[in-house]
Amino acid sequence: xxxxxxxxxxxxxxxxxxxxxxxxxxxxxxxxxxxxxxxxxxxxxxxxxxxxxxxxxxxxxxxxxxxxxxxxxxxxxxxxxxxxxxxxxxxxxxxxxxxxxxxxxxxxxxxxxxxxxxxxxxxxxxxxxxxxxxxxxxxxxxxxxxxxxxxxxxxxxxxxxxxxxxxxxxxxxxxxxxxxxxxxxxxxxxxxxxxxxxxxxxxxxxxxxxxxxxxxxxxxxxxxxxxxxxxxxxxxxxxxxxxxxxxxxxxxxxxxxxxxxxxxxxxxxxxxxxxxxxxxxxxxxxxxxxxxxxxxxxxxxxxxxxxxxxxx
Amino acid sequence: xxxxxxxxxxxxxxxxxxxxxxxxxxxxxxxxxxxxxxxxxxxxxxxxxxxxxxxxxxxxxxxxxxxxxxxxxxxxxxxxxxxxxxxxxxxxxxxxxxxxxxxxxxxxxxxxxxxxxxxxxxxxxxxxxxxxxxxxxxxxxxxxxxxxxxxxxxxxxxxxxxxxxxxxxxxxxxxxxxxxxxxxxxxxxxxxxxxxxxxxxxxxxxxxxxxxxxxxxxxxxxxxxxxxxxxxxxxxxxxxxxxxxxxxxxxxxxxxxxxxxxxxxxxxxxxxxxxxxxxxxxxxx
Numbered sequence: 157x158x159x160x161x162x163x164x165x166x167x168x169x170x171x172x173x174x175x176x177x178x179x180x181x182x183x184x185x186x187x188x189x190x191x192x193x194x195x196x197x198x199x200x201x202x203x204x205x206x207x208x209x210x211x212x213x214x215x216x217x218x219x220x221x222x223x224x225x226x227x228x229x230x231x232x233x234x235x236x237x238x239x240x241x242x243x244x245x246x247x248x249x250x251x252x253x254x255x256x257x258x259x260x261x262x263x264x265x266x267x268x269x270x271x272x273x274x275x276x277x278x279x280x281x282x283x284x285x286x287x288x289x290x291x292x293x294x295x296x297x298x299x300x301x302x303x304x305x306x307x308x309x310x311x312x313x314x315x316x317x318x319x320x321x322x323x324x325x326x327x328x329x330x331x332x333x334x335x336x337x338x339x340x341x342x343x344x345x346x347x348x349x350x351x352x353x354x355x356x357x358x359x360x361x362x363x364x365x366x367x368x369x370x371x372x373x374x375x376x377x378x379x380x381x382x383x384x385x386x387x388x389x390x391x392x393x394x395x396x397x398x399x400x401x402x403x404x405x406x407x408x409x410x411x412x413x414x415x416x417x418x419x420x421x422x423x424x425x426x427x428x429x430x431x432x433x434x435x436x437x438x439x440x441x442x443x444x445x446x447x448x449x450x451x452x453x454x455x456x457x458x459x460x461x462x463x464x465x466x467x468x
Numbered sequence: 469x470x471x472x473x474x475x476x477x478x479x480x481x482x483x484x485x486x487x488x489x490x491x492x493x494x495x496x497x498x499x500x501x502x503x504x505x506x507x508x509x510x511x512x513x514x515x516x517x518x519x520x521x522x523x524x525x526x527x528x529x530x531x532x533x534x535x536x537x538x539x540x541x542x543x544x545x546x547x548x549x550x551x552x553x554x555x556x557x558x559x560x561x562x563x564x565x566x567x568x569x570x571x572x573x574x575x576x577x578x579x580x581x582x583x584x585x586x587x588x589x590x591x592x593x594x595x596x597x598x599x600x601x602x603x604x605x606x607x608x609x610x611x612x613x614x615x616x617x618x619x620x621x622x623x624x625x626x627x628x629x630x631x632x633x634x635x636x637x638x639x640x641x642x643x644x645x646x647x648x649x650x651x652x653x654x655x656x657x658x659x660x661x662x663x664x665x666x667x668x669x670x671x672x673x674x675x676x677x678x679x680x681x682x683x684x685x686x687x688x689x690x691x692x693x694x695x696x697x698x699x700x701x702x703x704x705x706x707x708x709x710x711x712x713x714x715x716x717x718x719x720x721x722x723x724x725x726x727x728x729x730x731x732x733x734x735x736x737x738x739x740x741x742x743x744x745x746x747x748x749x750x751x752x753x
Contacts, residue, residue: 182576185657189572190584193565193628199610200603200625201591207602263497266490273491279740280498283505286736286743288686290704291725294711295504298511298718305507305524339501347744371486400595404688407708422597426689429601442598450593460589460633464640465582 208446212439222436229440239441241416242424249334249398249420256338256394257387260345265375267346268353278350282343289340289401293408296336297323300409326417329410333418334398337405341397345390352386353379389459396452399445421445512722519719534723541720542706543699544727551703553616554691555684558623559677565624566631566676567669571661573632574639575647585636592629596622596689604693614698622690627680638672639665675746678739685732703728 215225233239263281267274284292299305300322307319322332356379364378380387403422406412412419412427419427422445429438511519513530522528538544569588573581596603603622612618642665650664666673691702701709707728711721736743 183578186572186576186578189568189576189657193569193588193632194584196561196565196621196625196628197588197591199606200622201594201599204599204603204606205594207605208599211602263494266494271487271490271494273494277494277498278744280501282744283736284501286682286732287505287729288688288704288732290686290688290708291729292504294707294721294725295508297711298722299504299507303523305503308524339504343501400597403597404704404708407688408711422595425597426600430693435601438601442600446594446598449595449598453593457586457590457592460592461586464589464633464637465585 205446208439208442211436212443214436214439216434216436219433225436229436232437233440233444236437238416238419238424239421239444242419242421242441243444245330245416245418246398246420248330250395252331252334252338253391253394253398256342256345257391259338260342260390261349261380261383261387262375263342264346264349264353265379268350278346281346284340285343287340289404290408292336292340293405296332296339297409300332300336323410324414326414329414329417333402333405333409336409337397337402340405341394341401345394348390348393349383349386352383356382389456392452392455396449396456399449399452421448508722508725511719512726514719516717516719519717523718534719535727537720538710538723538727542710542724542727544703544706544724546699547701547703547706548727550616550695550700551685554619554623554695554702555681557616557620558627558684559680561620561624562627562631562680563673563676566628566635567661567666567673569628569632570635570639571657571665574636575644575660575665576657585632588632589629591625596626600689600693607694614695614700616695616700619691619694619700619702622694623680623684623687626690627684630679631676634672634676635669638669642668674739675742678735678743679746681735682732682743 211222212229213224213226214222215228216222263277267278271277301307302319302321302324306322310316310319320328323329360378360382361374364374369378399420400422402420403426406418406420406423410418412423421441425438425442425445428441429435510527511523512534513527513532515529515531515533518528518531569584572578573585578584607613607618607622610618610621612621646664647660650660655664686704688704688708691705692708695701696705696709707721707724710716710724
């Protein structure tokens with residue numbers, strides 16, 4: 157049907173092309189239709205981005221008028237230990253990426269095999285993702301408190317030495333933050349993998365089982381190769397998540413502390429701009445963050461474009 | 469087949485064991501997932517004295533005092549109204565703008581439609597954290613400082629790429645003949661969009677609206693920066709600011725948290741099926 161329709165519309169177009177005013181009216185309608193969206197995208201995304209670039213080239217101190225300063229902010233940024241710390245913290249957080257990728261995969265695979273109650277578990281695992289990160293952060297500030305439920309649990313099961321001040325040690329604070337983020341987002345991973353698994357035919361799984369493949373062999377040798385694109389997509393999401401989803405969690409859990417132990421780049425942009433009122437430096441750090449985020453999310457955009465663009 | 473029978477019983481015992489093990493692991497994880505919420509709900513019904521005597525135990529006598537105090541201190545009524553106005557505004561504006569663009573790039577045979585589509589979804593690479601101060605400045609320059617419109621426009625812009633993507637995908641699956649037929653009946657583009665395509669696209673619009681509702685309702689950075697200092701701040705900003713005050717007890721802030729997340733939990737319970745099937749697409753914005 158679609159093939160039949162194409163020549164027909166093509167003919168209609170050349171016919172309309174003969175009458176010039178019609179084309180103009182079409183273009184006018186099209187322009188009016190794309191205008192609101194384009195205006196939103198340009199005014200509230202593109203213009204602020206360009207202004208960020210411009211601001212990053214300005215010397216700004218407090219409420220004084222900014223002055224052009226060339227690359228001074230970028231030079232300051234490269235020498236700033238706080239900036240180094242924030243990117244180092246991001247790197248440490250990235251080191252946990254395998255857990256972000258494997259844990260939801262294992263869970264999704266368990267649910268995929270229609271374990272009793274899988275619908276309940278799926279709903280339960282996804283619930284944290286629905287809760288506002290700021291609320292998640294405040295909840296976990298209480299749970300991870302020195303006399304909070306986590307430490308109480310550790311003490312009752314005889315692991316008292318592990319009952320530490322989770323949010324107050326330089327290493328434990330960053331790991332706690334990452335763990336809370338994982339708690340908050342892993343349900344999305346389970347759903348992502350489940351949708352990928354639904355394309356895997358059950359015969360493949362059954363055949364492998366008859367060959368005597370155990371759970372882990374099945375997972376690593378049969379399922380993972382089949383799900384490569386989904387795993388890649390989820391890895392990209394997690395990477396951008398570690399870069400840009402953490403702000404409310406940091407705000408609620410640690411405010412970046414102790415010291416700079418839990419300052420991630422996005423939080424540093426916020427504090428530099430609004431707390432230390434150095435907007436030029438904040439913009440420069442923002443641009444450094446933008447380079448990484450743009451590289452990562454370009455993959456997502458490419459995927460969406462390939463799937464969503466009009467076939468030629 | 470017969471020789472396989474003893475094997476089958478051994479392996480079926482093994483299978484039963486694994487089943488149990490798997491279920492236990494899943495149950496433990498579900499408890500880990502749900503416990504923070506349960507802990508917060510229990511605390512929200514405890515008195516201050518009750519909480520300091522036994523912070524981790526069950527609630528002995530239920531009090532609604534915390535909820536009453538939260539409503540007063542956080543001005544929950546006002547914040548709730550602010551959240552509803554900005555979320556609804558952002559949601560509607562974003563969806564309408566996306567509808568128009570999706571229609572233009574999929575159904576109007578315009579040159580460069582693909583480029584417009586690409587331009588809009590490419591806006592995904594610009595996160596709010598990077599441009600936050602210039603975005604705030606731009607909103608001030610446009611005269612929307614401290615107004616609902618400022619946040620509504622920002623929400624709409626940040627929700628637009630996903631909306632355009634989802635609705636374009638949906639529109640593409642609708643045959644062009646339907647539109648040609650409506651055109652022959654003398655319908656204009658606006659009428660085609662709103663009385664032919666819109667009714668068919670309700671599932672896509674519903675999924676999109678749920679996704680947008682969740683992130684707009686839950687967002688912190690945009691409302692904090694754009695409306696943080698004014699009396700138009702949203703519920704999440706209110707909760708964040710309340711939790712920073714030193715005289716706030718844990719039962720009190722717990723009640724605040726429950727008030728803030730209740731609307732989302734209700735939506736989750738009502739639309740669980742749609743959310744679970746549509747969430748994957750919504751992870752980007």
